[in-house]
Amino acid sequence: xxxxxxxxxxxxxxxxxxxxxxxxxxxxxxxxxxxxxxxxxxxxxxxxxxxxxxxxxxxxxxxxxxxxxxxxxxxxxxxxxxxxxxxxxxxxxxxxxxxxxxxxxxxxxxxxxxxxxxxxxxxxxxxxxxxxxxxxxxxxxxxxxxxxxxxxxxxxxxxxxxxxxxxxxxxxxxxxxxxxxxxxxxxxxxxxxxxxxxxxxxxxxxxxxxxxxxxxxxxxxxxxxxxxxxxxxxxxxxxxxxxxxxxxxxxxxxxxxxxxxxxxxxxxxxxxxxxxxxxxxxxxxxxxxxxxxxxxxxxxxxxxxxxxxxxxxxxxxxxxxxxxxxxxxxxxxxxxxxxxxxxxxxxxxxxxxxxxxxxxxxxxxxxxxxxxxxxxxxxxxxxxxxxxxxxxxxxxxxxxxxxxxxxxxxxxx
Numbered sequence: 001x002x003x004x005x006x007x008x009x010x011x012x013x014x015x016x017x018x019x020x021x022x023x024x025x026x027x028x029x030x031x032x033x034x035x036x037x038x039x040x041x042x043x044x045x046x047x048x049x050x051x052x053x054x055x056x057x058x059x060x061x062x063x064x065x066x067x068x069x070x071x072x073x074x075x076x077x078x079x080x081x082x083x084x085x086x087x088x089x090x091x092x093x094x095x096x097x098x099x100x101x102x103x104x105x106x107x108x109x110x111x112x113x114x115x116x117x118x119x120x121x122x123x124x125x126x127x128x129x130x131x132x133x134x135x136x137x138x139x140x141x142x143x144x145x146x147x148x149x150x151x152x153x154x155x156x157x158x159x160x161x162x163x164x165x166x167x168x169x170x171x172x173x174x175x176x177x178x179x180x181x182x183x184x185x186x187x188x189x190x191x192x193x194x195x196x197x198x199x200x201x202x203x204x205x206x207x208x209x210x211x212x213x214x215x216x217x218x219x220x221x222x223x224x225x226x227x228x229x230x231x232x233x234x235x236x237x238x239x240x241x242x243x244x245x246x247x248x249x250x251x252x253x254x255x256x257x258x259x260x261x262x263x264x265x266x267x268x269x270x271x272x273x274x275x276x277x278x279x280x281x282x283x284x285x286x287x288x289x290x291x292x293x294x295x296x297x298x299x300x301x302x303x304x305x306x307x308x309x310x311x312x313x314x315x316x317x318x319x320x321x322x323x324x325x326x327x328x329x330x331x332x333x334x335x336x337x338x339x340x341x342x343x344x345x346x347x348x349x350x351x352x353x354x355x356x357x358x359x360x361x362x363x364x365x366x367x368x369x370x371x372x373x374x375x376x377x378x379x380x381x382x383x384x385x386x387x388x389x390x391x392x393x394x395x396x397x398x399x400x401x402x403x404x405x406x407x408x409x410x411x412x413x
Contacts, residue, residue: 002028003092003135005250008072008121010034011049013206014140014196015097017243020055023064025247030059031087033070033077033098042069049206072098072117077124084124091128093250096121097140099172101209107167114171115178122182129186136187137179138250143192143235143263143327145173150324155192155259155331165320180259189255193242194263194327195320200238200346203353210320211236211275212354218276219283219291219360226272227310228321230296233269235323237262238346241339245332254335261327270343272296278347286348286355 005022009015010032022028036042043060046067050056059065071078079087100113118139128134146153147164158180164170182188197212198205208216211234217223242262249255270278276294284290297305329338354360 002026004029004031004087004090005093005095006031006033006087006091006121006124007095007097008033008117009097009099009140011045012097012099012101014193014239014243015095016049016053016056016206017199017239018095018097018246019050020053021243021247022250023059024055026251028093029064029066031066031068031091033068033072033079035071035078036069039067039069043067072120073112075120077117077120087124088127088131091125092135093138094121094125094134094136095138095140095246095250097246099140099142101168103166103168105167107170110167110171111174114168115174118175118178122178122186125186126182134186136189136250136256137182138246139176139179139188139190140246141176141179141190141192141259142169142172143194143261144169145176145192146325146327147173151326152328153261153325154328155261183257187256189249189257190259191242191246191249192259192261192263192327194235194237194261196239196242197236198238198350198353199240200341201240201349203346203349203351205239205350205353208354208357208359212350212359214321215275215279215351216354216360218294219279219287221291224292224295225310226276226294226296226321227298228272228296229298230271230273232272232321232323233266234272234275235263235269235320235327236343237264238341241341245336249332249335252335255331258331260332261329262332263327263329264339264341265329266326268340270347274343275347278344279351282348282351286352287360 005028007015007019007022007030010019010030011034019030019032022030032046034042034046036045047057047060050060056065068079068083070083076084096118098113098117100110102110122137125134125137143153144165145158147160147162147169149159149162158173158176160170160173164173176190179188179190195210197210205212214223214226218226245260245262249260273294273296280291280293332339351360
């Protein structure tokens with residue numbers, strides 16, 4: 001059996017994908033930090049995210065996964081003294097993938113997780129390193145620590161002189177400052193993904209945010225005027241590429257002390273007009289509806305429009321429609337080679353998955369009809385926990401709940 005990897009952010013989609021790869025491709029054990037009232041509550045939260053994947057579901061019955069109920073925002077990571085002591089003695093790797101991702105969140109709220117949580121995790125890593133020598137500390141940052149910088153962005157660069165578009169970018173920058181300072185004493189690797197989208201083969205994703213929001217507005221006919229240059233490269237990167245790269249470089253000694261832009265070269269990114277062209281063609285074929293051809297308006301011209309005529313894109317996303325920078329990939333290409341995704345193949349898969357999960361639909365169902373629809377849905381199963389008469393909890397599948405509701409309705413009639 002290999003070493004022990006402490007993983008944070010395992011209930012997020014990227015963290016879950018990293019866990020899948022580590023469980024499938026290594027013999028290491030995972031200690032998974034999950035927010036919860038106790039171990040049972042934390043385990044339930046983790047199982048709800050990890051269900052459906054054989055690599056993660058099968059690990060719960062073995063000694064490969066240990067669930068640690070904790071909290072990055074609390075002293076000692078919210079762990080008991082015994083758990084902290086054991087981790088100090090046994091940890092070999094740390095993968096810090098947890099983050100508060102709210103682009104419109106308050107600075108103080110995001111600092112509690114993104115900055116203070118990182119500080120507490122580094123404290124544990126230092127103690128483990130002093131005890132027996134930590135093999136790696138992998139920190140998942142973001143390419144957007146570049147803030148409002150334009151032009152060429154090297155992997156080693158980290159500065160705040162250009163300012164930040166939101167508290168998320170600022171707090172991830174502050175967290176990375178701590179991690180880079182720790183490189184003097186710990187074997188650190190920093191990973192900066194771009195705008196993470198679904199799996200390149202299945203389209204699977206957990207949260208439909210960032211680029212999915214304007215795509216939905218466009219496909220639903222609510223975004224006729226797009227606040228972006230038509231030739232703007234959209235900084236997308238599939239989640240599977242990010243997860244596989246982190247898992248691979250976690251064990252590569254050449255990656256120690258390096259920062260990696262997990263992005264795609266601008267020449268191999270979809271342009272805004274190409275993205276909407278693919279979405280328009282997809283809608284015509286898959287939905288039987290063809291959205292109007294979009295009109296593009298550069299972001300700098302947006303302020304000159306009357307407020308009533310401005311696009312319906314949430315304000316906290318607007319900064320990502322005016323990017324003018326090129327993220328260097330020297331380190332990652334030197335160690336792993338180039339990455340050239342086929343967006344003509346990938347983008348329809350992302351849209352298929354979003355449509356299958358109802359994100360792109362405008363439903364005329366009532367609330368009750370939508371509940372019953374979800375309960376009988378076999379493609380996206382719903383489970384319900386309710387108190388049992390003898391104590392504990394009873395777990396019901398969606399179809400069982402559907403039959404219960406139907407029986408009550410018939411009885412009431």
